Every structure is written in C-alpha cells, then in structure tokens.
Amino acid sequence: MAADKQPQRKKIEATGQMMKIMSDYFYDLNDAAKSDERKVAWCTSVGPAELLRAMGFAVHFPENHAAMLGATRMATELIPEANTIGYSPDICSYLTADIGAYLKGSSPLAKAYPGIEGPPKPDVLVYNTNQCRDVQDWFSWYAKELDVPCIGITSPKNFTDVSEILIDDVTRQIEALIPTLEEVSGKKLDPQKLRETVALSRECTELWRQVLETAAATPAPLTFFDGTIHMGPAVVLRGTQQAVDYYQQLLAELQQRIADQVAAVDGEKHRIYWEGMPVWGRLRQHSELFSELQASVLVSTYCSSWVFPDFDAEQPIRSMAKAYLGLFIVRSDAYKEEYIKQMLKKFQIDGIIYHDAKTCPCNSNSRYGMPQRLEEETGIPSLVISGDLNDLRCVSDEQTRTNVEAFIEQLEEK
Amino acid sequence: MTETVYVGLDMGASRTKVAVIDHQGRLLGHAVKKSGIDFGATAALCLDASLEMAGVTRSQIGDAVATGYGRNNVDFVTEKNKTEIGCHARGCHQQFSGAITIIDIGGQDNKLIKLDERGRRSSFKMNRKCAAGTGAFLEEMSSRLDIPLEEMNNLARQATEMIKLGSYCTVFSATEVLENIRHGKPVADIIRGIFYSMIQRVLEMDSLTDKVVLSGGVVAHNPYLVEMTEELIGRPVLLPEFPQLTGAYGAALYALDGTKT
Numbered sequence A: 001m002a003a004d005k006q007p008q009r010k011k012i013e014a015t016g017q018m019m020k021i022m023s024d025y026f027y028d029l030n031d032a033a034k035s036d037e038r039k040v041a042w043c044t045s046v047g048p049a050e051l052l053r054a055m056g057f058a059v060h061f062p063e064n065h066a067a068m069l070g071a072t073r074m075a076t077e078l079i080p081e082a083n084t085i086g087y088s089p090d091i092c093s094y095l096t097a098d099i100g101a102y103l104k105g106s107s108p109l110a111k112a113y114p115g116i117e118g119p120p121k122p123d124v125l126v127y128n129t130n131q132c133r134d135v136q137d138w139f140s141w142y143a144k145e146l147d148v149p150c151i152g153i154t155s156p157k158n159f160t161d162v163s164e165i166l167i168d169d170v171t172r173q174i175e176a177l178i179p180t181l182e183e184v185s186g187k188k189l190d191p192q193k194l195r196e197t198v199a200l201s202r203e204c205t206e207l208w209r210q211v212l213e214t215a216a217a218t219p220a221p222l223t224f225f226d227g228t229i230h231m232g233p234a235v236v237l238r239g240t241q242q243a244v245d246y247y248q249q250l251l252a253e254l255q256q257r258i259a260d261q262v263a264a265v266d267g268e269k270h271r272i273y274w275e276g277m278p279v280w281g282r283l284r285q286h287s288e289l290f291s292e293l294q295a296s297v298l299v300s301t302y303c304s305s306w307v308f309p310d311f312d313a314e315q316p317i318r319s320m321a322k323a324y325l326g327l328f329i330v331r332s333d334a335y336k337e338e339y340i341k342q343m344l345k346k347f348q349i350d351g352i353i354y355h356d357a358k359t360c361p362c363n364s365n366s367r368y369g370m371p372q373r374l375e376e377e378t379g380i381p382s383l384v385i386s387g388d389l390n391d392l393r394c395v396s397d398e399q400t401r402t403n404v405e406a407f408i409e410q411l412e413e414k
Numbered sequence B: 001m002t003e004t005v006y007v008g009l010d011m012g013a014s015r016t017k018v019a020v021i022d023h024q025g026r027l028l029g030h031a032v033k034k035s036g037i038d039f040g041a042t043a044a045l046c047l048d049a050s051l052e053m054a055g056v057t058r059s060q061i062g063d064a065v066a067t068g069y070g071r072n073n074v075d076f077v078t079e080k081n082k083t084e085i086g087c088h089a090r091g092c093h094q095q096f097s098g099a100i101t102i103i104d105i106g107g108q109d110n111k112l113i114k115l116d117e118r119g120r121r122s123s124f125k126m127n128r129k130c131a132a133g134t135g136a137f138l139e140e141m142s143s144r145l146d147i148p149l150e151e152m153n154n155l156a157r158q159a160t161e162m163i164k165l166g167s168y169c170t171v172f173s174a175t176e177v178l179e180n181i182r183h184g185k186p187v188a189d190i191i192r193g194i195f196y197s198m199i200q201r202v203l204e205m206d207s208l209t210d211k212v213v214l215s216g217g218v219v220a221h222n223p224y225l226v227e228m229t230e231e232l233i234g235r236p237v238l239l240p241e242f243p244q245l246t247g248a249y250g251a252a253l254y255a256l257d258g259t260k261t
C-alpha cells in the first residue's frame, strides 16, 4: 500500500542544540564520576531528581541509558547476558539490557562520546516504584554489585485520585531520604536551592507540555517519534536552566511551523494516538511506515508523562510528592481512561494504537479491557500491536506493518 | 471477443492463491500452490494456471491487486496491494450480506475480522505471535503423529471421545500428544483434541457477532473444523464456496473496484 511514496522526514532545526546539551550532560556526568568532590546519583525517571540535583549530585538515569541501548539496537544482543544470571526474558528489557551491557562492558555512550567509557559510577542509587517494581530490582542489583547504598520511595499504586493521605505518605518518604543523601554528599540540603530546582523543573515541564500541545494543530508540526527524541532534556535535565532554554527554542520553532502550516507528515490524513512505549529499535521504521500512509502519530501518553503541573516552589517536597503521584502509569484505569479521552478530544484523534510491550506490563494498557471500553465510549477505533521497547526478539516487523496498514485501511473506510 | 479480467493474488507465507474474475465479479479461474521460497516464480505459475482455467491471457488483465505476506514481492504482476485483512473482508462481504465476523485460519496466522452491514471493518485481530490456532500447529502435530495431514480430518471424525490438550504452546502440546500415545490413548481422540485446541485458540481472540463466516486453507481442507466450530458456538457458520480463495477473490474485487472509480 502506497509503498511507492518516499516519506520525507523533516528535520527539526533545534536538534543540533539538543545534541549539544545532551553531550554536555554526559561529559559532565563523566567528569563528576571521576572527580573526588562531586557525587553521582542514579535516579529512576520519575524519582526525586529535584532533590538530588538541589543537593549537588550529578544525576544519571539508567532508563535513559537503556533506551539508548534500544535505539542503537545493542539491547537485543545484551539482554541474554542478564537472562543467564537469572533475570528472565519476560521482565523489563530496560533492566536486562542495562545489566547485560554492564556485564559485557559495553555502552552506546562509549560509541557516541569519545573519552566516555560508559555510565558514571554511582555513589548512591535512588528509585521510585511509582512506575513499576522492576526499577527497585534493577537498582538493587547494582547496589550489591557496586557496594553503594540503594534507597527509594515505595509508591502507592492504582489510585484514581491523588489524595492528601497519599501525598503525606510520599512526602514523608522523600524526607526520609535526606539524611542518607546528606551523608553521601557530605552537604546539608539547602532549602532555597531545592525551591529553585523545583521551580526550574516546573518551568521545564510546562514548556515541554506546550511543545507537545503544538501537535493539536492541523496539520501537526511534530510526531510522537520526534517527541521520543526531543524529550531527552525533559527526562535527564529537568531542574536545570539548560532544559528550560532548550524547550523555549524548540517551542518557537514549532510555533513557526504552525504559522507556516508545515506538517510533520506530508498530506496528513489520519491523526493517531500512541499508547504505550516506543519500540526504540524501530523508531525510524515506524515513523516512515506511518508517513507513507499519511498517518500522523502525533501524541502519546508516553511523551506526555514528563509533564508535571504540580511542581510548586513554595512547597517543594510536598509538590514533588504530588507530581510523582500524578504520573499516568501509577494511576487506576478509571483515571487513565478519562485522561486519554481528554487527549483524544484535544488532539482530534481518529485512531489509537496500543503497543503491548512484552516486557513492560505497566506501560501496556491493552491487557485489562481498556481498548474495548474506550472504543465503546468514544467510537474511536483502536489497534493493539505486539512488540517490545528493547527486545527485538519480541517484535515482528511484518506483523506490525500488516496490522498498521490494515488499521489505516479501516480508518479510510469510515 | 476479448474479455477483460481482474486478478487477485494472495501470497500467503504457506500457500499462494490466485483468483481471476470478470467485470461482474464472477470467478472464472483460480489456482493454489505452495509459496515456496521464490515468491515471484510461484506467483507467475499460479497466475498462468488460473488464467488458463479462465481461458484468457495476460493481455486481458484489466487490473491486478496483490495481498498477503509476500504482497510486496510481486511487483511484476501488480504494483497495487492491499492487506489480507482488507481482502478477506472484501471477499466475504461480496458473498455474505449483512454484518459478519470472519474467522480465517491460515497456514501461518489467523484473523478475526468484524464487518458492519455495509461491509466496513469495525475491528480486526490477527495472530502471528505463535503457531497456536494456525495450520502450522496442525502440520507440526501431523508430523509428530506421523499421520499425513490429509488424514487428520477423517480420523478426527472417527473419534468417540476427545482428549484435550492443556497448553498454548506447540512444543508442550507435542509432548502432551506423545504422552497420550504412550498411554495407549486412541489416535482419533487425540486428533479431535488437536482440532479442538486450534479452534479454541482462535475463538479466544475476540467476541463474535451473530453471523460467522469461516475461511482459509485450513478450513478448506478440514471440514471437520467447521462442524466443531458450530458445536462450540452453538449455531451454524457460513462457508464460502472456496474458503481458501477468499483473500485472492477479495483482491480481485479490489482490482475491479479500482477500475470503476
């Protein structure tokens, strides 16, 4: 179907700047790991990064490293290394790829950034189980291996409303991390610095929200696939001025695209919502597959997960707790469905694709009847594709292509 | 008089099917062959055989559409292609009016497609993750039992009991089958259990609407599957005249449709 059309991938000009700040970030991490004065903390993607940053830690996000292993297609080779030491191929393929990479001594950082050998050695590991239990298992493995403290937040789960009781709980858990962090860093927490960091995080995620919402325009100026690349700074640099500056630049470019009616997908005919994780090793192929079919996958739960409207510099710790509890992944299906329904409306969506990722049940929302319920309520058709975030052994390109093409045919019949 | 014909080519992973129709959508010729490894060559063989059956030549082809797993490998026959989901839907809608659920059991995958009264797809599910519920499962079992595929159908019919398989997995199922044989269980009863497992895997994929159409090569060669499905869902199912050709026929109809717009 329409295989004759060569899709044009439109380059976002700001990409160069993003590469630069990401590169600066990785070199800074590397320097921190080598210096005696600076300390390195590893943090889960929606862990207490604001606190760590305010306390002067250089912060590494293993999920970011694992996604790089996926995007560079190194992961599939490395996952079996972790499988052989008892980490099943059925569990998080970020975990298995990252531990596999450590065991093998290989890293995409070493390939991309001369002088860097791999992830920075940690002084402390800090998790938040708001996304899944796997992060705790993952960090615990390194804690033993590298003999460093591993602390974290055990998050409540599956709630619809973020109640005060839950916020109290997580606030106390965050506060309880401080003594260990002060001990590792050798510094007292400066409340003013924390307020500033939270304010910057708020600003960063607010700009990121505006960036993502440019896709509400018709035609959409950016796709989910662009989003997965450009979310880098929102993930690893939230709480810093660099991230804020970057998203101002990106937002201006996308607003200009809207003014000029520049479409991310030429001849956009279908507007698609992506639910679930990207298949990191297939970003380009998937982006091309949809463009060929004049379908713009323009919004996702995944990229929108780094929007935290609750950060408040006046109440730094309590608002961090609220923000981390507000995350989509940790909420009930009732909340998730309301959220998706609003997104479908806001972005004028014609169809939903659920990626059922074999190794990440928490990000696979097609397993408890959600597609059927949402389809019934909204009339918007959906398709579930089987795959995985990192383990390409679970991905069938042929199956994906046929399913996606058939889905677009179905939308065309409407 | 030189009649214009329309060709549908369904290149499945296991079998290649071609249908040739006239401008009224009537089936004039058809052919089915093992897809093998040279898709292009098999497509050409099937095309020529079905044209010969229709009594026409390649020059009379008005248009052609390809579908199926190898649909992108047959540019020499046609540049146009549609997914097999679309073609099965089109082929069945032509033969059965009203809203239907199509269950297609192929050699390597199965599909469950729902159509509304106007033949538009409302949803579809496709399984290619594993062999469960596909012809490949049946082939594996036939080789484990050392019983030719063609004999499985009749043997299943002769069963007096059914020995159900407990697992999804083809490898585990094969072990279970061998275990049953070791325990002296009647082969016919085991085969009925194998058929049951296949159809059960497919029925688990989605809910069904009132009218159910069964199609696909596995159904064409194993009519017992039809009876068993009827028993399981508690109502008669509809069967196209050539269950294996539904996709190719739908593709030919798309070729014909294309000339009308």
Ligand code: SF4
Pocket (backbone or CB within 6 Å): A063, A092, A093, A094, A095, A131, A132, A133, A134, A135, A359, A360, A361, A362, A363, A389
């Ligand atoms: S949310 Fe999924 S991908 Fe992320 S760490 Fe947990 S299991 Fe892995």
